Amino acid sequence: MDAQGVDAQVIYPTVGGQILGKTFADPELLLAVCSGYNDWSLEYCSLAPERLRMAAMLPVQAPDPAIEEARRTAAKGASCYYVRPNPVANRNLYHSDYDPLWNEIESLSKPVCIHDSGSPYLPSYGDRMETHTSGHIIAHPFEAMVAMMSLIWYGTIERHPDLAIVHVEADAGWLPYWLQRMEQHWDFSGCAEHPELKKRPTEYFKSNFLVACRGDEMTLPAACELVGDDYITFNTDYPHPDGTWPLGMEHLEKQPLSEESIRKIFWDNAAPVFGCA
Template sequence: ARAVEELRCAKEKLGLVGIFWRPNKLCGRTLSSPDYNPVYEAAADLGVAVCVHEGARTVLEQCGSDRYSEFGRHIACHPLEQMLASLNLCADGVLEKFPKLHVAYLESGCGWVPFWLERMDEHWEHEGQGQAKTTHEKPSYYFKRQCWASCEAGEELAPVFIEHVGADYLTIATDYPHSDCIGKFPDRTVGDLTKNNRISTEARRKILWDNPVRLYGLEV
């Protein structure tokens, strides 16, 4: 209840457009836990996006933390936690229950998305029998209806995402002011994307402008 109060206050008084949401389990809860439904419902009603973002150096459970420390854990946890978060939201019925909710999977690259959507859909079609199938539509349906992912400016798999998922579901992450961006922003971040000949002019505009406007419900 307090989280919903804070969400409404931030939207009404500060113009909040998105909330930061960790993909990790917390106190045994995944993102599909019914305990989070009041927040999802409020975010959907208010037009506030749920922005899923992993991070290192945390006490929360993380993919890879049982095998690696800093270097390996950081490589593993970002995309793997996002994959599990999208499984929770797209395949466990959260987005079906809240059709107006917008979700963004941020700063973990976009290369994991085509593979993961295909894998989730395959299991939904061939192995989701009885109680295992928790949604009326395949997971990619909910992703394309309500989700976006961010790409890195020079990400080689961004064109693959566009080909297999679509340009309407992609935004950009500069990672500013983290170390991988210092000295590169904006020429080697946004600039690299605008010079990528493998991405059409129309797709670039969607990534840099149209999609963020839709994701966050901006009036521009």
């Protein structure tokens, strides 16, 4: 971090994230497994709490224990909550069973960070492919796109206007197209099938979402121009081999963007969301 000039980073689970797809017959065991990971991560991040920001893993297979764990980890210093974009226990993120959890997280003023990863337990767009590479190409961005769309169109953001959503490790170049696609559908159907909606899709996006980019995205300047540089932040996926370390910072600094835009992406947009400002 010092070598790269990184002031703070959010720590996410890797293999541990697969727990969020596994079926547990015993909710207490599920909670114990998630709590065990969270306690380890909290202890690890406590070595430099201002720089290492912990993402608590919530046992979303069982929404009531997830509420309990959200409260417990918030009291111990968690900066945000990690959930999968995939349907877990046959529930999409907009499912009404999650509304009490989103209410609780709103009251705690911490973001929900949506992060895909490989799992044999969850449905994924990558399942249609025959190699890890081809599955990985589509899984992360496609799962993020569908999660964003569903949270907007099924009224989760309307019901929870203070729920901050951060999409990580899914790139950001798809944002202009995806918002355009949703706006097109609003223009020809409005809220006919989704009467709960009171605003256009892009309005919900701009009030509640942040999307993390890679520094080497050739489409990043277009996303900043067409969507706005207030809605994009930065990730490296360190230390994964498909991440951008050690050149991600340099790549972003060399993008044809203003110094103000680069500062927003590096720090200004994410810092207040994660309690660093």
